[in-house]
Amino acid sequence: MLDGKAARPFAELSGVSKYFSGARALEGVDFSCREGSIHAILGENGAGKSTLIKIMAGVVQADTGTLTVEGTPHRFSRPSEAAKAGIVCVFQELSLLPDLSVADNISISDPPRRFGLIDRRAQRERAEALLARIHCEDVDPRALIRDLSLSRRQMVEIAKALGKNPKLLILDEATSALTSRDVETVYNVLAELKAEGTGMLFISHRMHEVEALCDTLSVFRNGRHIETFDKGARTQDEIVKLMIGRDIVHKFPPKPPALSRKPHLAVTDLKWENRLNGVSLSVGKGEIVGLGGLDGQGQKELLLALFGVLRGVEGKVTVGGEGGIPSSPADAKGGRSRIALVPEDRKTEGLMLPMSIADNLLVASFDKVSQGPFIDPAKSRQAVADAIAQLQIKLNKPDDPVASLSGGNQQKVVIAKWLLTKPEVMLLNDPTRGIDVGTKQELYRLMRELADKDTAILFYSTDYAELIGCCDRVAVMYDGRIVTEFSGDAITEEALVAAALNITRPADAPAREAVPA
C-alpha cells in the first residue's frame, strides 16, 4: 500500500490560466493530484473542470502556467503524448468509433502488431482480457460499437482507458450513463486500481458517487480552484455551498399532499417488439410520475412510443380520454394530445448546435408565432424573451449559436422549447444527466411548477435520489413491464433498488402491484 499523503504529487499544475477567445475558463489554478488516490473534482457546469483535465490530457493547451508530471515539466500537444506520460482520460463526450469493433476501439491508438500490420487476434484477446477485468464478458469484442447500448459503450471506454496502463486515470462524468450494476463494477475496479497505485481524477455531478468513492475533493468555481480537502472534512451542504457560492436550503421543492387524480395520460397494455411487454400506466394532471428500474428495461422505449417515434406499437394510449398512439412527434405535439419529450441526448436529439438560441427555442412552435405563412418577428422575439426569462437561461445574445451555452443551459433551452408549445404531457428522459446541482435544483423546481399548472409529467431518471425527491409516484420497470408502483413515503431507495432487481420484497413495504388493465 502506498501512503498517498506522503508521496509527492504525481501531476501538478501551477498558475494555469486558459481563455477561450476572451472568455475565462480557468484562471490562476494551482492543483495537484497523487498516485494511489481517488480525487474528485466538483463544480457547477462551466466551472472549468473539463478544461482542467483537457489540459492535463493534452486536448487543449494552457495559455499560461506549468504542468509538471513526476517532477518533469510537460506541455502536451495531443492526447497521445499525455498517454505516454501515463495520463489517460475518459472524456465526457464518448470518444468511441461507432463503426469499428469493440476490439478495434480498445486498441485504437496502439494496436498489437505483427510485421507492422495490426494483429487482429492479439487485439481480440487483449479486448477480452480487459473486458473481463470490468466484468463485461457479455460484450463480444467483434461487435460494432454502434450495436451496443450507451452504458455498454461507456464500459468499453473504460476498458480502453485501462488498456493504456494509466498512472493517472481521469474520468470526466464517465459514469453518467452507467447502469447501477456497472457503477458498482466500476467502483470495484477503481478501488483495485487505487490499491495498485494508480491515481484517479473523478468528475461527477452525482454527489453520492463522489461520497462513496473519493479520498480527496477539489471544488472549482468560475474557473478558479476554491479548495481541496479530504473526504469527510466537509458536509455535503458545505460542499454545495462552495460549489455554487451560496447556501442551498432545500434540495427538492416540497411535494403537494397526495391526492387521487383522474388519469390524464392513460397507457394500457403497450407492446413494442420485445422491449415493451404490456405497459400499463397513468399520469394525472399535475402529477409527476417517475420511471425507475435498471437502465434498459424499456423506459426509453416507453417514452419514445408515447411520443410517436416507434413503429408498430400496440396497445392503447389516451390523453384526456381521447386520441390514440401518436404516429409521429409532430402528431404527438399537435392536436389534442400535446405531448412533449425532452430526449436522452441533448446534443444530437435535442438541439441544432450551430443554430441560434432563438431558433432552437422556437423550433417546435414556429406555427405559433406565424401570421399566415410568415413568421411574425415581434411575436417570435417576445416568445424567445419569455422563454429565456422563465428558465433563467444564461446567455449573451439570443442570436448566438446554442453551442456556446454550457451544458446545463443547453438543457434548459431544450425544455424551454417545449414549454413554448404549452404541453399537457411532458416526457422527460433523464434530463439532469451531466448537470450541476444548482441547475438541477432549478429543474426540479421547474418540474413542480409545471405540475402545479396541471401538466402531467412522466420522468425517467437513473438517479434514485431524484425519483425519491421529485415524484408523486414512481413506476419501476423490469423487462418491458411495470412491475411495481410506489407512492408517497413508500418511495425509498431500498424499495426502488429491490423492485428494479425484480426481487420480491418482504410484505412490510406498502408497495402495490401495478394494476393490470
Add this chain to the structure above:
Amino acid sequence: MSAVTATTPPRASALAMSIRQNRGFYGAILLLAALYLVYNFIHPRGFSTNVFIANTNESVALAFVAMAQAMTVIVGGLDLSVGAVMTLTSCIASELVRGEPWQIILGCIVSVAAGAGFGLVNGLVIVYGRLQPIIATLATGAVAIGLALLIRPQPGGEVDLDLNWAVTNSIKDLAETYHLFEDGEAAWLQPIAWVPVPLLILVIITAAVWIPFRRTVTGRTLYAIGSSEGAAYMSGLPINRAKLWAFTLAGFFAGCAGLYLAIQTGSGNADIPQAGAYTLNSIAAVVLGGISLLGGVGTVIGALIGALILRAISFYFRILSIDPLLQPLVEGVVLLAAVSLGAIRTLRVKNRLELFR
C-alpha cells in the same frame, strides 16, 4: 435470467458475425454472382475464356475508379475528381508508355505516380485548406481535365501494341507475347493459363495495396475518421496523415485506371463526358458494393464488386433483344432499383430515430 448475474450470451460464428455486420457487401456478391451466371447461361458462348476476358477488360478501369472512390467515401468524403484524374493519367500514359522496355516500365510508373501525386494534392488542399472533399474535388477535377487537355488536345498516342495485346488477354497470351514460360506452354502454367490478365491485375493490386493497408494504423484511421472524426481525434489517431493517404491512394487507383485505359485503348483522350461518367458510375458502384456514403463502413473490395455489377447489368443489352431506344431507360430503372434494394431494410426499421444515423 437474472439481471444481476450477467451471463455471457452465446457468441455468433465469425462468418455469421461478418455477414450481419456487412450485409451490403455480401448482398453485392450474391447479386453479382446471380447476374453473371445468368448472363453466361444465355450467352451463345458463355462460360468461355474469351467471354471472361472481354468482360474483365471492360471492367478494369471502372473497377479501379470505384476503388479510388471507395478510399474517399470510407473517410466520409467524396471525390468528384476520380474520373478526371483517370483521364489525366491516361493522357500522360499515352505519351510515355512506348519505346524500349525500360521506357515502357518507367512510363507506367510515372503515370500511376502522377495519379497518386494529383491525389496527394487533393489531400493537401482538403486537409490543410480544410475544405469539404466533395466541393474541393469538384474544382480540382476541372483542373485535372484542363491539364489532360493541355497534354492531349486531340485524342491519340502510340502506346506499345504488344503491351496492349498482352495485358488485355489471358495469362497464356501474355506469356506468349513476351516469350515467357516457354511461350506460355510450361506445364505448371496450364491450370492458370486461362486467367484473364486484367483480372490478375485487379487481384494483385488489391492484394498488394489495399489488404495490407487496411491492417495498418493509418488504414484503420480511415474508418475511424469516417465513423466519427471527433472521436478519432480524441483517440490520438493520425487524422491528417490518414486523409492524405486516402486521397493519395484514391489518386493511385485512379492512376491505375488511367494507365490501364491508355494501354487498353492504345491512346489517350481528354474526353470530358467520359470523365464525368466514370465519376458518377464510381459513386453508384461504391453504393452497390455496400459502402456507406456516410463513411466508416465498407471496403475497397466492395467497390470492385459494385463496379462489376454495374458492368454486368449492361452486358444484358447485348444478348437480350431490347429496343435500343429503350435501353437507356431500362438501364436507369435497373440502376435505381439496385441502389434502392437497401431501402427495404429502412422500411422495416421500428425505431424511427435509427433512420437519422
Add this chain to the structure above:
Amino acid sequence: MANDLTLPRLKSDDLPIVISAGFVLVILALGSVYTVATLGTMPLLSPNYLLTQLQTGAFLGIVAAGMMMVILLGHIDLSVPWTMTAAAMMATTVGGPAAIPTGLAIGLLVGLFNGFGVAYLRIPSMIFTLGVDSVMRGLMIAHTGGFAPQDSATPLMRYLAADKILGIPVAIFVWAAVSIVIAAILSRTAFGKAIYATGNREAASYLSGIRTRWVIVGAFVISGLCAALAGLLLAGYSAKAYQGMGNAYLLPAIAAVVIGGTHILGGRGRFIGTVVGVILIVLLNSVLSIMQMPEAGRQIIYGLVIIIMLLVYGRTAKVTS
C-alpha cells in the same frame, strides 16, 4: 471557430457574399483591361453586355436557387439536367397554353419522386437523384425516338426568356421573382426555418415535431420546379427544346451555391450568396470566352477560382473534439 465567437454571427455568413461580390468586380476589371488592350473598348462594362449576361445567368440562377434548398438540407439534386430537359421537351410536345403548366408539372413530379426516395426510402440523395436523372434521360430518348415530338417553344416561353421590358430582359424579372420567393421562404417562413433545422440535425428536428420528411420532399419539389422552370426558359431562349440541354447546368449550379457561402453539408447559407455565386460564374465564363481561352485553360482557371474562393472563406472548423 474563433470568428464565430468574436464576430457577430451575421458577419461570418456575410463574408462569402462580400468576397465573392468583390471577386465579381475583379473579374470585370481584369476582363476590361484585356478588352481595352485587344479591342480598345470596354464592352464588359456596357449595360447591354451585362444585361445579356444576366439574361443567360437567369437560367443558372433559377436552377441554383432550387439546388440551394436541397443543399441546405445536406442533400444534393443530380437529376437537374434531365429534369430541365424533360420539362422543356414535354412542354413543347404539348404546346399551346398548356405548355408551361405541363413543364412545371414534370418538375413537380420529379421533385416528389426524388423527395420520396430520399426522405421515405432514405436512399442517399447523391445516388437516388443520379438514378432519377438517368431514368429521365431514358424516358426522353424513348419519347423522342417513338413520338417525333414537336420542339418549338410557345410564344409565352419565348416572351419570358427572350423578350425585353424597357430594355431589360424578361428572364431577369423571372429570376428576380423566383429569388424573392425563395429568399422569403428561407428567412420568413416556418418551412424555411425547418429546412435549416433539418439540415443541421434531422434527428433533433424530428423530435421537435418537425415533419422532416415533408420538409425534404418540399425542398426537392422546389428544386424540381426550379429546374423545370429553367428548362422552360432555356427552351424559350433557344426557341426550342433539345436533348441534353440541361447538361451544362448541374456542376455550375452546385458551384454557385457553394461559392455563395452555403455549406455543402447543409444547415448554413444565405440566399443572396447564391445570387452572387451565379453572377460570378456566369461572368467568369464569359470573360474566358471573350479571351478565347482554350478549353484547357478554362477548366484550369475555373477549378482554381473555386478552390481559391473556398480557401478564403469556405474553410471548415478545425476538428478538436
Add this chain to the structure above:
Amino acid sequence: GPKEVSGPGADPTCFAPWNAETKYFQWDKQEGPYRIAVVNGYVGNTWRIQMIKTAKAYAEDPAIKDKIKEFKVVSTGTDAPAQLGAIEDFINQGFDAIVTIAVSPEGFDRVIRLADRENVVIVPFDNILDTDAVMMVNEDQLQMGRDWGNFVLKELAAKGKTSGKILEVRGLAGNSVDRDRSIGIHEVFDATPGPWEIVQVVGNWDDGTAQKVTADALAVHGTFDGVITQGGSTGTVQALLDAGHPMVPVGGEAENGFRKLVAKHSGEGLVGLSIGQSPGLVAISMKAAISALEGNVMPQLISVPLPSVDYTALKDGTNFWTDLPDNFFTVNEFPPCGVNISGPAIMAQTEENVQ
C-alpha cells in the same frame, strides 16, 4: 482478316473510294443471312436517335431484310472500354459484322485483331478511326470546312467585301471532326488575301451553348461580316436574330431549324449554306458490311458525298420542313445507295412504316 486487293470495288456509285490512293479490301465470302450489330456510343442527342431509328428501319428494308438473320443495336455511352467490350462481346457471340461510331479515334487495335481472326467485318462511320486497317464510311470533314469557307467568301465578294471579321462557332473540343472542319475553314481564309480576322467560340455542337457564346461574342465584338457554325447552327442564328445583328452569310449544319431560319430570312441577307453529317450514314455502313460479307471488293475508306444545300436551293417539303421540329437532321437518305429513308419519314413514324 481481309486481303488487300486492287480496285475498282463493287457498286462504286454507292461505295465511292475516298480518293485515288484509297486501298481496297476483300473478305472471304460468307454464307448469309448474316448477324449484324450496331454499337453506338453516346445516345443523348437527336442525331444519334435518328441514326438508330434509321438503322432499325433499314434493317427492315426489303433490299437487305432477307440478308439479315439477327440485328442488334446497343449504345454504350461515351466510354471506350464499354464500347470495346460490346464489340468484343458481339465477336464472341459470332456476329458477322459490327457497325460502330467510335467514341475515340484510337484504341481499336485489339478488337480489330480479334475481328480479323474471326473474320468479322467492323465498319466504323461518322466518328471514324485514325487507321487504315478497317473499312470505314464517312463524309469528308475537311472538305465540309472548305465548302463553308468558300461559300462565305463568295457571298461576301458578291457584296464587294474582301476583308473583315468572321465568327467561327466550333464543336466539341478534342474531337477530330471538330478539328478537321476548323482546319478546312482556316485553310480557305488563309489562302485569300483579306485580311480576315476569325473569332473562335466553342458551341459544343449544341444549340443552347452555341446560342449563348454567339450572343456573348456579339455583345463584345459588335458585328461580324460572316458566320460559320458547326452543330448548334439553329442556336447560332437565333442569337444573331435576337441581337438584331445585320443579316450576313452563314455556313452551318443540316438541322431542320437552321434551314427553316435561312429559308425565312435569306431575302433579308441571311444567305446560308447547309451541309451536314447524315444519320443515314449508318444505312450505307450496314450495306457496305453486307457487301463485304458477300465477298465483294470494297474501298477501305468510303466517301459519302457532302449533302450541301445553299439558300437558293432550299425547298419546303423537300429538303426542309416548316411544320416539323427544328431538331431533326434534314439529310438522311442517299439514293445512289438505295437508302431512301428520309428525315421526316423516320422521325415522324415508327421504323416499320417507313417502307
